[in-house]
Amino acid sequence: LAKTTQPISMDSYEGQEVNITCSHNNIATNDYITWYQQFPSQGPRFIIQGYKTKVTNEVASLFIPADRKSSTLSLPRVSLSDTAVYYCLVGRSNDYKLSFGAGTTVTVRA
Amino acid sequence: KAGVTQTPRYLIKTRGQQVTLSCSPISGHRSVSWYQQTPGQGLQFLFEYFSETQRNKGNFPGRFSGRQFSNSRSEMNVSTLELGDSALYLCASSLEAGAIQETQYFGPGTRLLVL
Numbered sequence: 001l002a003k004t005t006q007p008i009s010m011d012s013y014e015g016q017e018v019n020i021t022c023s024h025n026n027i028a029t030n031d032y033i034t035w036y037q038q039f040p041s042q043g044p045r046f047i048i049q050g051y052k053t054k055v056t057n058e059v060a061s062l063f064i065p066a067d068r069k070s071s072t073l074s075l076p077r078v079s080l081s082d083t084a085v086y087y088c089l090v091g092r093s094n095d096y097k098l099s100f101g102a103g104t105t106v107t108v109r110a
Numbered sequence: 111k112a113g114v115t116q117t118p119r120y121l122i123k124t125r126g127q128q129v130t131l132s133c134s135p136i137s138g139h140r141s142v143s144w145y146q147q148t149p150g151q152g153l154q155f156l157f158e159y160f161s162e163t164q165r166n167k168g169n170f171p172g173r174f175s176g177r178q179f180s181n182s183r184s185e186m187n188v189s190t191l192e193l194g195d196s197a198l199y200l201c202a203s204s205l206e207a208g209a210i211q212e213t214q215y216f217g218p219g220t221r222l223l224v225l
Contacts, residue, residue, distance in 0.1 A: 043201075043217050046213050046215070089153075
């Protein structure tokens with residue numbers, strides 16, 4: 001089971017880029033990396049998923065180095081509404097060995 | 111399209127009681143997964159149901175059980191409640207089984223307090 005580690009908190013200002021790195025040293029060959037965003041009193045919301053290299057969608061980018069032992073979620077030009085907890089999830093479906101990170105609280109200030 | 115709904119949203123029980131939580135997935139979604147979220151342990155996978163069958167189970171005692179109906183709605187049951195079962199219970203649905211490769215959509219959760 002891949003143990004995931006991510007920073008507890010990060011502070012940023014509006015308009016800046018926020019990068020959150022998740023460490024998963026013993027990631028397995030067929031594990032995927034998924035990031036979720038969670039606001040208070042709500043369930044997590046899917047942000048982005050990747051297996052290797054770089055993935056980009058309309059809200060974020062995910063960078064995964066060749067050894068896949070870490071991954072970095074990049075949020076471009078954050079706004080106040082991006083203040084939330086961000087979770088890294090590493091796992092695979094065939095045997096459901098899932099490992100959520102403890103979450104990174106991102107606080108965006110004006 | 112309506113999102114994932116969970117009922118009830120809040121629940122207070124006492125030790126030793128049992129509780130049943132309900133989850134209605136997004137229309138057309140056939141897979142439902144359950145998670146427990148606590149400040150100490152974070153998000154932990156409980157189990158996944160697909161086509162009325164439990165596909166996988168996390169590392170939880172047998173007091174935690176679930177089922178899925180033919181309309182994909184799912185229920186989760188916890189028997190002989192303990193104080194440590196106080197948590198936010200989240201349900202997530204996806205089109206197909208395999209909640210990793212498939213995009214999961216989470217409900218708002220049921221907050222359970224055990225006294």
